Amino acid sequence: LVNIIVSMLFGGISGSSTADVSSIGAMLIPAMVDEGYDADYSVAVTVTSSLEGVMIPPSQNMLFYAVAAGSGLSISTLLICGYIPGVLLTLGLCIPALIIAKKRNYPIMVVNTQGQKLRIVFEALAGLMAIVIIVVSTTCGICSATESAAIAAVYALLVSVFIYKSLTFKQFVNSFFSALPIMAMSLAIIACSNAFSYVMSYLKVPELLSNAVLSISQNPNVIILLMLMLMIVLGCFMDMGVLIFVSTPILYPLAVGTLGMNPYHFGVVLVFGFAIGLCTPPVGTSLFLGCKIGKISVESSLKAFIPFYIIMLVLLFVFAYVPEVSLCLPRWLGLTV
Secondary structure, three states, X not given: OHHHHHHHHHHHHHOOHXXXXXXXXXXHHHHHHHHOOOHHHHHHHHHHHOOHHHHOOOOHHHHHHHHHHOOOOOHHHHHHHOHHHHHHHHHHHHHHXXXXXXXXXXXXXXXXXXXXXXXXXXXXXXXXXXXHHHHHXXXXXXXXXXXXXHHXXXXXXXXXXXXXXXXXXXXXXXXXXXXXXXXXXXXXXXXXXXXXXXXXXXXXXXXXXXXXXXXXXXXXXXXXXXXXXXXXXXXXXOOHHHHHHHHHHHHHHHHHHHOOOOHHHHHHHHHHHHHHHHHOOOOOHHHHHHHHHHOOOHHHHHHHHHHHHHHHHHHHHHHHHOOHHHHHHHHHOOOOO
């Protein structure tokens, strides 16, 4: 349960599933195994809970969708739409995690003294303020999502250097070089996606796809089901970031134009539908990363993933067929969706 909730909090900083697995997983998976948890269970909990970072702001994949949709969507509003689905995903994953842990009689770590509890809480508060900066600044309209991320990054740097004293100058420099390949890849994907969107529009691919789907059925519920199945299948075979840029120009006109889905609601469904592919073979990046950290094969871990897969599929259908799950929070805040 701690693993899952920590992933939700970390997702409010990183916005990335792979970053969650590589950082939290590198610490918690070996620790859980040492405490008596099975490796497959430890990996399954860590990998599936990393998807919370895909839904909870500042999700980089939500930003990819907003760019690919290219229809003047408010990024801050789109990010806020991911809060409740992200929290529901967290609560949903807690159910199989708790049931399996009780069934296998896993140990419970106990912090014995009140002093230990207070020390842990106070040490964590400084780092958790980065989440508050991002959430408050974007929700209240103080600054944009990009600006809030920059402010939080500077704050995290100051906390790491002066409070935790865990970041050396050499590590600081190395972090820049580590970030460069990801930045270069993201910018290349965005550049290519713009050209791809133009080609799709010029060749009238969205219109042809709409006609093909409508020839199968004109029932909106059936069409949504077909899109969900397509998202799940494609997510198994392509990287999520690339997939969002490639598929959004094709599916967006069908969902928003033909079916009349709210563009913010569709964004949440699209991102989560593709996110499931991060923890499914054969190209699940988070799955392979988690198995590598846990030192087990993908094949031996998949059985432990099944209860978590079921929860995620149920939530995907809830998000798709109940728009208010995504839209109620921004509407309550008075935002236009």
